[in-house]
Amino acid sequence: MRVLFVTPGELTGSHLPFVRREAEALRAAGILVDVYAFDNTRYSPSYLVTQVLDLRGAIRRMRPDVVHAQFGKFNALVAALAALGRAPLVISFRGTDINRNTRYSALRSAIGIAASQAAAFLADGLICVSREIRDKVKASGRRACLLLPTGVDLKTFVAGDRAAARRRLGFREDERIVLFNSGRNPAVKDPELAAQAFEDARRRIGDARLVVLDGSAAPDEIPHYMNAADVLLVTSRTEGSPTVVQEAMACNLPVVSVDVGDVRERLEGVKDCAVVARCPIALGMALAEVLRAPRRSDGRVHANALGVEAIAARIAGFYRDLLAARANRDLASKYRSAE
Numbered sequence: 384m385r386v387l388f389v390t391p392g393e394l395t396g397s398h399l400p401f402v403r404r405e406a407e408a409l410r411a412a413g414i415l416v417d418v419y420a421f422d423n424t425r426y427s428p429s430y431l432v433t434q435v436l437d438l439r440g441a442i443r444r445m446r447p448d449v450v451h452a453q454f455g456k457f458n459a460l461v462a463a464l465a466a467l468g469r470a471p472l473v474i475s476f477r478g479t480d481i482n483r484n485t486r487y488s489a490l491r492s493a494i495g496i497a498a499s500q501a502a503a504f505l506a507d508g509l510i511c512v513s514r515e516i517r518d519k520v521k522a523s524g525r526r527a528c529l530l531l532p533t534g535v536d537l538k539t540f541v542a543g544d545r546a547a548a549r550r551r552l553g554f555r556e557d558e559r560i561v562l563f564n565s566g567r568n569p570a571v572k573d574p575e576l577a578a579q580a581f582e583d584a585r586r587r588i589g590d591a592r593l594v595v596l597d598g599s600a601a602p603d604e605i606p607h608y609m610n611a612a613d614v615l616l617v618t619s620r621t622e623g624s625p626t627v628v629q630e631a632m633a634c635n636l637p638v639v640s641v642d643v644g645d646v647r648e649r650l651e652g653v654k655d656c657a658v659v660a661r662c663p664i665a666l667g668m669a670l671a672e673v674l675r676a677p678r679r680s681d682g683r684v685h686a687n688a689l690g691v692e693a694i695a696a697r698i699a700g701f702y703r704d705l706l707a708a709r710a711n712r713d714l715a716s717k718y719r720s721a722e
Contacts, residue, residue, distance in 0.1 A: 384702060385415040387447035387470075389438065389462040391423035391454050400602040401533050401626050401691075402453050408534065408695035414702075417445055421458045426494075431461060438465035449473055449702050452506075455480030455499030463505035471507040471705050477533065478512065478623025478644060479571065481519045508705045510698070512624035513645035529701050532624040532645065534694030535686060540606050540633035542683060548611035559591040559674045562612035562636070564627045567598040576618040576641075576663060583667025588674050609634040613677040614670060618661070619643045629689050632682030639669040655680045 386409065394403040406416045419441050421434060442450065442465060451473045452462035459474045466472045480499045483492050503509060503522035510529045511517035517528055549556055561584070563577045574595070581593045596608065609615070615631040615638045622644030629649060631638050637655040640646045650656045655678055657669040 384413075384449070384699075384706075385417070385445065385447045386449045386451055386702065387442065387445055388416060388418045389450060389452045389458060390418055390420055391456075391458045393420045394418060397598055397600065397602055399453070401535075404536050404691050405453075405534060405695060405698070408691045409699060411692070412695055412699055414699055417447065421461055423456065423458055426457060431457060434461045435464045438462065439469070442466060442469050448706060451475070452502070455502060456495040457498050459502035459506075460498040463502040467505065472505065473508045473510060473702070473705065474502055474506045475510040476503075476512065476516050476520055476623065478516055478621060479568070481516055482621035482623075508701060510701070513648075515644060516623045527701075527705065529697070531694060531697055532629065532649070532689060533626045534691030535626065535629045535633050535689050537633055537686065537690040537692075539603065540609070540630045542633075542635040542679065543606065543610040545610055548607045551607055552611050554592070554594075554611050559588070559677065560612045561591060561593050561614055561616050561670060561674070562596065562608055562631075563593060563616045563618075564596045565598075566596070569597075571620055571622075573618040573620050576661070576666070577616055579663035580616065580618065580666030580670060583663050584670035584674060587667060587671040591674060605630065606634055609636045612636060614639055614673045616666070616670065617641065617643070617646060618666065622646070624649070629686055632680070632686040632689075635679040635681065635683050637673050637678070637680045638682075639666060639673060641666070649685075653680055653682050653685050656682070 388406055390402055392398055409416050419438055438461060447470050450462055450466040450470045452459040453475050455474060455476050463472055481496060500521050503520050506526055508527045509523055510531050511520060512532050517523045517530060546556060561581055565572045565574050585591050609631055615636050617640035624645045628638055628646055638650060639657045641661045642658050647658045650658055655673060659665040659669050
């Protein structure tokens with residue numbers, strides 16, 4: 384089987400490492416995966432038309448069995464228009480493509496969401512990382528829709544020696560360290576709330592250190608940060624299924640989070656984690672509880688089912704179902720009944 388990923392930008396460096404790992408896992412499972420990088424920084428009508436024509440040419444040359452748009456918005460709409468009549472289309476919705484993005488104006492955000500919704504109606508299959516995201520995609524009831532979080536590389540994200548990780552990163556052994564991922568879209572991650580919660584925790588327990596991941600660290604360095612830290616703090620305004628939470632689980636790093644995306648579901652039953660109200664005092668109290676006597680969680684046990692290989696196997700099965708029953712709209716009801 385040959386699959387063409389359509390991605391918002393090149394899969395290099397720290398940009399979309401989880402998509403790159405998904406492609407690698409599918410290749411390891413015997414699927415040929417090519418990548419078409421869509422420049423998601425340009426939205427002029429003339430450019431979008433050029434991209435549709437260019438992608439149609441790529442589809443004609445590569446003859447993929449499935450076109451898979453990674454993320455919605457114009458990335459998915461270009462893929463949908465280019466694949467129309469040529470190959471079945473799958474779209475993965477991860478949250479930023481269907482939720483309001485406070486990084487942009489209300490108009491620009493609304494246009495992006497409209498593009499996502501239109502593309503979904505043109506797709507053959509949808510992959511949504513959480514029920515919350517699935518419920519926001521209007522076409523999910525009419526198309527085969529697979530609920531599936533993003534996979535975690537369990538070979539890269541492993542529980543390691545805390546002291547060794549701290550020496551590597553230059554952290555003191557006696558520091559209390561809170562890890563916060565602001566990423567490349569800090570407005571969505573709400574760093575202001577994170578800072579307020581951290582200061583509240585410091586007032587309760589004394590000195591501590593807030594380490595912010597701003598997207599500049601190499602992907603392979605992130606597990607060292609997670610093994611060096613005492614707790615991961617999540618304060619996002621919107622999320623689908625935050626990969627950083629699953630990565631923390633794989634490293635047995637405790638998580639304190641607001642109730643966003645599927646975090647509550649992911650952390651259910653995981654020791655020394657907390658999902659609390661979007662309030663600096665509630666978050667500060669939960670952080671202080673973990674930091675008073677730092678310990679590791681048992682997240683790894685719960686993360687095993689989220690391994691990128693297991694997720695890739697389910698995606699491959701979804702592809703095969705679509706190809707076997709492309710004209711059979713009953714496939715949508717099959718996936719609804721499988722929840």
